[in-house]
Amino acid sequence: MSDAGSAVVQEDGATPPLLAVSGIEKFFPGVRALSNVSFEVAPGEVHALLGENGAGKSTLIKIISGVYQPDAGTINVDGQPFRFLSPDDARRAGIATIYQELLLFRDLSVAENVFMGHAPRRRGGWLDWKAMAARTEALLASLEITDLTPGRIVGSLSVGNRQRVEILRALSQDARLLIMDEPTAALTEYDVTRLFDLVRRLKSRGVGIIYISHRMDEIFQLADRVTVLRDGAHVGTRKVAETSSAELVQMMVGRQIESLFPKVDVPIGAPVLEVRDLVRRPLTKGISLTVRAGEIVGLAGLVGSGRSELAQTIFGATPAESGQILISGRSVEIRSPAAARALGIAYVPEDRAMQGLVRPMTVRENFSLASLGRVARFGFIDSAAEARMAEAGVNRFRVRTGSVEQVVGRLSGGNQQKIVLGKWLANEPKLLILDEPTRGIDVGAKAEIHRLMCQLAAQGLAILMISSELPEVLGMSDRVLVMREGRLAAEFARADATPEAVGAAMMGSQGADAGRAA
Amino acid sequence: MSTLAISPAQSGDGRALRWLASQEALLSFAIVLIAVLVGLYNPRFLATRNLTDIVLGNAYVAVAAIGMSLVIVSGNIDISVGSLIGVLATISGSLAVAGVPMVLVWLTPLVVGVLVMALQGAVVAYLRIPSIVVTLGMLSILKGGLISVTGGRWITDLPQAFHLADIELFGLLPMPVLIMVTATILAALWMRYSASGRAIYATGGNAEAARLCGVSPRRTVLMVFALHGLFAGIATLLFATQLKVIQSTVPPNLELTVITAAVVGGVSILGGVGTVIGSTLATILIAEIASALVFINVSPYWIHAVQGGLILVTVIADILRRRRRQVGG
Amino acid sequence: MAVLATEIRSSAPRWLIRHETLLAAILAVALAILCVFNENFLTIDNLLNQGRLMTEVGLLALPMTFIIITGGIDLSVGSIVGLCAIILGYSWKNLGFPLPLAVVFAVGVGGVAGFVNGLMITRVRVPPLIMTIATLALYRGLAEGISQARSVRNYPEWFFFLGQGEWLGVPMQLWILLAGIVAAGIVLDRTTFGRTLYAIGHNETAARFSGLPVDRTKLIIYTLSGLAAGVSAWVLVSRVTTTRSDMGTGYELDVIAAVVLGGTSIFGGVGTIWGTVIGLVMIQLLKNGLALTGVKGDATIIVIGAVLIASTLIASSLHGRREVAS
């Protein structure tokens, strides 16, 4: 199949490919992450990488950008063979990378994060802070980002804004090959369109781009060619113009996916969660909403609109300052996640690695973390029961792991997300709050998670789903709530929730300068 | 001063304002406040003689704290510095008595300091042993080594020339103070305006990210420890040349004093945050407190309690200030 | 691949066992060598006596293991020992408490001292190292202030039973230490509390977001540390028959040395009580054995330092957990 890919390039013409990798092999202790992967990127081409979670996409690009050394295979830039021993080597060769994991310096400013490692210098090699700030301003302008200043401490930024800083950093190197590993995972449609404009601009300047995403539509909007990986092997390369989403899914999953949004209507029960004038500064400014048993309520909004804050306030991580919360009609005081858990509230956070999982711990240990009480007697853990609980979860959610003794940190994104979900469901909650449940998750896993949500709803669970992915919100929700700048801006029944209407509500009247002035 | 003092995280504009919100400002304020209050109670406290003496007697702590700040900002810690200074003092003293040229007598501690610390840095960076373990081990190695070698013999009748600390420029500016100030300013400038300086913050803040930015955390840690050794060497000179006797034992609790100076100076023990101006101001503050308590006749029995209490207050004040900044976004 | 992934699995329990067995092996070898050189070394008498001398530090090492597993540290333990010793003597001599009450009171004060650490660390979020460096100075200062540099002496004979007496031929305080070890060991690897400690050490946020009582847990362990210091002070006073404000000076480093030597990671998330115990025994018996073999005190600390670094080196070369953890 792979020669199909190279054939395409020949047609593309004389210029040697900007990047050509061939026969890449990569082993991790016990894992063959990549086996004989080859593909090429031409100047001015957007080349998408597609594959399930754990297929090896990130590993591949980490090899290209010098983070890992391949166990076999070659990397050519402009036909010249290269060996990248460090990310620095790759940078010098004109390769800039946006990594999947946000890798930032929390205590440093935006400007410094952007220019760390290649800061503008004055005579004598001293750093030029003025230039640094100025050039950051310029980049922000080019991305039309109005709610960030070079001086902001990154630690105080939202996930979305942190993602933008990553992008700025890659752009600041004005590279010839730009690698983006799921750059839009934490962005809303609005940011995505701005990013796309920029990518097209770079493209026209002859910059080559490797683009990884689990969002099929993005690939069709942006990419020229797409290479599909499955279990570390190179399945094939297609011209986007000549393929279909169905074919790609077939290639990466190895089976058909009937429907991405298998939403079924179930009888809606009594209110499980009622929130009245909930206030928690700076981002939650008087929210009132209701979620009923069996109901899936979608919560849409721009990055920084305060959805996670709302969720975390209901969950007690950032207790409310005023307002009222009722669970099953009973007014309650939630001052800590522990309290929330006791009330049958579950929260699947948006930041999987930081808030969702204890990565060095095993699947078993993570599964029982939110429901230790259930596997313990008088505070003593019954490890047999614990193992049983984990096994059950692994089977129920089809987690792809060798055993329950596997360290969670080494599972791929999708499987990690299933574990966070499973860990909470093990506690049999009444209310499930999902914050970006499918962020960075492949279509296969995504469909599974959506199916799961429907099952749970059918069993009478109340679900509040925060998502920045409009199709997901529209596809899965019985009702859609829209947040803007810490307030509820609008509410739509499933029927009249059209992309246009919801989108407009997210932007608000002022439209363009969206996002919270951070 | 303020240009250096503002935390590196902030861009040029509105420096003065930001500085007012900084740890350095808090410390300077505290220093002045105490001086004024104690001065009112006992004017002698404000005598230039006394004020310089306070700094003079603790310049070596400040210089050592500079190195310690580097180490802590890089996400490590060193508890061997006290013992090292003890060892270096003895070495330098013995050379002086042996009649070695002064230049060598003064240079050797710096060199040896760099070597010993670089060795520890290498173990921390390349063999990935937590710094607290390595330096804890080195602490007792140096401590025991010093005594078994010297048998605890004091070094006496040092040549007059040895006493660097007694030199006063233009008869008023004592050498130690001069060295302390220069070292602080140079270190501060270097940490803010040099790539390797920033690399320390990067490494301490997020080693993995640093690596991906082409900064080598390992080389940085090694460098930081080596520099720490250099400052320890300089500190030794200020420390040992004050008296005509060198006790060839390790100065009691010096490592804690130095670490305290660094953290009170606002260096975050979690790494990635802090300036050396802060640590120097903190040293002065702590020394000032110690002296002030004598001046205001605090019962000698309670002095240490009050001292500890004040340090605790400063630290907590700083944490609260920081937190307000964070939330304010 | 998922199948292949079977091989990479949590090396945690295995690795820890490996580390401890390794330590134990080193220990065994060291002891063997030492007892070749000195017949007085490997005698029940000497070993029990060493156990007696080890107790004060040992008691502190147990909660310290908990604390370091959560990624924290407590440098104030030595000072709390001093403070409690003084409180014990002072409340008995000057406040006229009956001695048993004085003991309880002293231990209680220790608990409060630890609680204050915990409170500041959890509520005000002062980093543990900073908080306890400050209280290291503060608590020692209080001890000096309260005692007015006076030592309290002339305790009744019965009071010395704990520190000098024996039961079934085993030093009294050793029973306490053994009980503590067993309890701590079970709590750490069998209970939800222990699991919570590891979770906090690896990822505090995730622990909190999983509804674990993070702050309460921390509060408890720092209080425990204080209480242990109180008991330790009681044992110490009863052994040396007097109270001085400088008691326990420098204990913190001995304790930390034993704990990290026992394989507890200063970065949190990794460690066991059994490791700590081996670490303790190793240091104590090395000191003792070397002394008996005619090695002088100064040379002994050199060896201890070297052993600390060396064994951590060997141990760390045996595992790659940190990489995955980060």
Next chain:
Amino acid sequence: ADKWDGADDLPTSPLSCDASPAAAAAAKPYDGGKVTGAADKAGKPITLVDVPKLIGIGYFNATTKGMQDAAKELGNVKVTTDGPTEAKIDEQIKFIDNYITRGVDGVLFAANDPVAIAPVLKKALSKGIHVVGYDANAQPDAREWFVNQAEFNGIAKAMIDAMAKEAGEDKGFAIVTSTFTTPNQARWIAEMSAYAAKCHPKLKWLETVEAQEDNVLSLNQATTLINKYGDKLAGLFGMTSVATPASAEAVTKARLCGKVAVVGLATPNAMKPYVNAGCVKSVVLWNPVDLGYAATYVMRAVVDGKLKPGATSVEAGKLGKLNVINGSEILLGSPFIFTKDNIKDFDF
């Protein structure tokens, strides 16, 4: 200044103001401890261990030297010095304990705490190991004999008299000591206050500060005192061999030599620069080399059965006959005053 009673509630016994000797206290019966089951090593070679308060300070280096001298003279004594690197009582206990297990014929000690050290010394006695103290005493029943370098009130008299002479009868003075809990220093200070009150009532006692055994801290503390009191301060006492040179240095640095008198306990080498510069006139000290020397001879005599309870004196080599005082102590002699003229004759 605060009330000083040596922190141990023992009574003070100031000497008479003139040179007349202390009213000879009624000879107390032997109140030392008893060794049980000691092998008879009379005349046979013995091995001793010497556990000072801490190792690595000039003072105890000197006592060690004395012991080695004595051992060489006696020929049949082997003595090793070992001990903690800081003056920590529980460390010291562990050292002695280890040597008991290891098996020695005798223990020489200088106690960090007279009471705390008692149990382990008693253990030694019970195991047939002879115990002789020097420099810093333990509870009498915990050791057989104690070699007393000079009685507390003797030191106090010497120091206060010197200060009154150098600073002036009606001037103010301050004290730099190690810590308030160090027994010897505490006793001396107590006796000094008693004697001053009795014989130099006009001397003004301004303040006493702690400075550990740390010479830079001592320097800083002394400097602080000088700056605080200005010309109200006419004299400084150094209570340890660390504090005294540091105080002298402080005075020198402040260019107050001659204006602020420094009197204190110290070892000659450390003081030579200041004494020769005329900044310090008198350094009070017994000769610690002799102290160690005497201790060793006493131990030998005990082992040989020459020094039994009730004895009134003991032969101590070149030091000749030393007298037994209050029960079980051997007096080295009256304190020695180093001055510009004789200091060069000493090297320790």
